[in-house]
Amino acid sequence: MTADPAVRKTINLAFTGASGAQYGLRLLQCLLAAGCRVHLMVSRAAQVVIATETDLKLPGSPPAMQEYLAGLYGAGADQLLVFGREDWFAPPASGSGEPAPLVVCPCSTGTLSALATGASNNLIERAGDVALKERRTLILVPREAPYSEVHLENMLRLTRMGATIIPASPGFYHQPGSIEDLVDFIVARLLDHLGVDQTLMPRWGEERVQRKHGGQD
Template identity: 55%
Template sequence: MRKSITLAITGASGAPYALKLLSMLIKADYHVFLLMSSAAKVVFATEENMQIPGQSEQMAKFFAEYAGGSEEQITVCSKQEWFSPVASGSAAPKQMIICPCSTGTLSSLAVGACDNLIERAADVVIKEKGQLILVPREMPLSSLHLQNMLTLSNLGVTIMPAAPGFYHNPKTIDDLVDFVVARILDHIGLEQGLVARWGYDQNRGAKNK
């Protein structure tokens, strides 16, 4: 039986992170509940020159083809699809990643707002004591941003800013993207070969891309 996970993509910069993460989840044979905000679609058009289909079925097919998986591996839920599994504690996956996570989404989660399905899905994971990972991409961070992060961290949410390291001697933008995605995969317990681990064969470099 496939593991299930929720992946939400919001309107912060960082489309390459989301695409690589989705591809790795599909490659690992996960079933992905995919949620994408309207602002995220604008970011994808800007950063990746991707025009994301509007209909859920078409979007699932689009991303399945991109990630090299099957349409059955991706369930796209629209922002007002309140009867989707991710909206209920009795059915939602226990793991959810918001990558990238906008500061607006961060703020909504910190105060428990549930104005759209992304916010509700995250709220469900928090209340059910599941694993929620947020990947904010913003700089500089205001005191309000930091306070919201602390509030969520105190609730057990993992805050993983999109801040790639350089000790693996990156040569390309893809190498930087891989670093962040590798750390996310580590935290959900998915074995990855994108970046060599510190102290273990760092000279061999990345593999299994």
Template identity: 55%
Template structure:
């Protein structure tokens, strides 16, 4: 049976705050959330938010729920090599996935159809099943090869959503900039939220 909800992969690009906030918002919206974290993402978490993310699935689930203020059972986390996870099969994976933040290495692997980790395999499954894949690269400047990989994924139907916050909403804190990008990701995952007004409106978007 296909898993419900949304898969979120955290990779080693700077900006793990984007991915963690996305997970938190999805869980609070009542979406079952399936989480993957690469070894590089765990390293970035220690550098950027002084948080140790365990490798083991159960420990990672508990650590993320505690860090994000979520109740037990809000998330399901998987190890990078947990090939028995539902995310590895077209018959079991959710039809929606975000890689947030997305390294250029992960971008290249997914665009090339590689499946050397569960993150890459999960993204490949979403693409082949004609699901909704959102990749949030956080890199600057971009080389020609980065742009070519983004173009390839866009042609496959993925949404390439760079972590490039706007300023027209007059952000007062770093969290406002994070929420700007997360709101756009939620829009493309078709999840309702109240992270800020839509352009031209005054209500939550």
């Protein structure tokens, strides 16, 4: 599904080097399918993780990566833009850019640390710094076990700054039958927080409400 470019919702999305590449890739796929415009940033470590955890071999340059992912997920013209790690003229690099939410999925503990301390050594860190200072939606999806005191303190600090921490900890009450179901559990929560319609997972209580309206309860 491709929406009118004039009314597209823009989402800034970053992949970093934590395990859990499937979460970020599935989120990208769903955002594009929903007609969103996505500004994508991929760290070098994320490229290594994606090559390790999936069958995808992303090209190294942003233009080639953009073409590859757009073709893979059927993105419309200008719907997906991939930016390099030091592209300081990318929209996410400035508060004067489009006020779009940022999701870092997965979010490495190194990125957590950089964001918690205000580092801006690459575009992903700068985009997170911009989201915090501009009071924009910032969603971080860490995937680590166990968390050290440093990790927990950084997450608490970022939460107090206004970020939302959504650990990659899928639930089981929907009785998942596959790894894809577990991935979709987290991606559905992310889409809900972004205000993007999703049908991956029914919201809690929806089935009961539907039964009540249908006179089955």
